[in-house]
Amino acid sequence: MPLGSGILKGFATVFKVGARKPATVMYPENVRDIAYRFRGQVGMRRDEVANGLTCVGCGLCETACPNDVIRVDTSEGEDGTRVVDRYLFDVGRCVFCYFCIEACPVDALQRTHDFHLVTEDRRGLVIDGFKMIDIYEHDLENRSLEDQNIGPGTRPRLWFGDD
């Protein structure tokens, strides 16, 4: 093989590939496809009956989380049930492993595709349960419904028969 033929072969490939459409996605204008299972900011489902947090304050998500992201403060209500006083979520510590969602026994915590987590202030990273409800509902609006059921482990779990 004459010297330089390897380089010329490379050049030929470069011209061939250069003629193709670029694979780049111009981000702020266009967003690449996001798979259904994408793990974004953890959201929370609204309790339809009480119009509040679905969370029952069991504390499993607190235990399951490897990074102490979640803090659930509970107290005893008038009828002896457990009442969630405050649900805090520190986005700055979260690694989006979704162990909390796996742990939640009542499906209060939900997957969202929200990855716009920027705040101007560090304190803005700590959000509460109601903000998580907003995030979840906003995310649901912007998501088509049919891709919600594409395999085991990702079906929407609804309990107390509210479907």
Add this chain to the structure above:
Amino acid sequence: MSVETGTASMFGDVEQVSENQMVLNMGPQHPSTHGVMRLLIEVDGETVTKCTPDVGFLHRGVEKLIETHDYRGGITLTDRMDYTAGPSNNMGYLMAIEKLMGMEDEIPLRAKLIRTAVAELSRLASHHIWIGTHALDIGAMSAFLWSLREREKILYLFEQACGARLTTSFMRVGGTGPHDVPESWVENVDAFLDSYTLDELNSLLTGNEIFQSRTRGVGVIPAEQALSYGLTGPSLRGSGVDWDLRKARPYAAYDMIDFEIPVFPEGDVYARYLVRLNEMYQATRIVRQCMEHLRDLPADAPSNADRPDLVPPDVGRVPFDMEAMINHFKLVMHGVQPPQGEAYFGIEGPKGELGYYFVSDGSGMPYRCHVRSPSFVNLGIMEDAAVGGLIADTVALIGSIDIVLGEVDR
């Protein structure tokens, strides 16, 4: 008196033997060190006479952190070590725990196949990063961009399977965990393999005369030296030693898959390049076979071991079924609790033998965890292999042993 830093004394007394001698600091932010590593290079003119890697800039104490988490929480830490091949790290970690619990035989075939396929896909992704950055160090820009383009497709497959591209935290002790791969995943992987080609990179680099003159005969590591330094993975096979854990001690589903181990005897940078390039071809073969086997499995094949004490019940049942609820709470609160003992398990990661060593005291957290990270062990060869070469050859050599600083420093 001048301030003496700790690392300066690593060099001992630098004796002035010629006028051209000087000490060169490469890094910690040098682009070709692939992260934050510092190389103290003693040069005589252009020739390297001594080379000392200085590591630890990225130390996060992952091993210690794993000891402060339960076994499940440690999964999230493992994919932050070798972030170019997260699923491989998850897999090694979990298989070591499974060995500690003596349940290797209980892993169902479906989980094994998925693990194998995902590990090979991560090998592809990791080698893409390597081929791109290595070529970039040597001066080829296109290879880098094309590599990342292909890698993006692989990462998208990870995202479809588990939800994250890099920090996958995929799979759990006993199988795939609550998230089996989606039904469409097998077709997506097949479609990816159909559209995937390495020939572009191959034609760009393999025959290229400039690339060859930068890599042939450079950074030669003889086989005995490679063995005595404990090199593993492609860096060892590039020195002509046929050792691969996938063949030597088959784990997961590798014993039912037909593939070859590329070995090249020259021991130079080019040989290691060829090993990795051929490994990428083999990886696509392995993934394709895994997909065929997966398709042959019955639709209801289990993907988790039949161990209620390890694998959470079906999440849909939890609110309605008292036993499931109790089991679920027990598992989340206490997690996996291996019996007292110790276990080491190594898998063939993209960079070499990736081993995890655990000592368990019977509680839910490991008493001791140690990671045998291939990048760290392989980096030791720099001291010998760089000597006698030029400074530019050192750059090619670092690229060819394929280190990831997240794994070196842990």
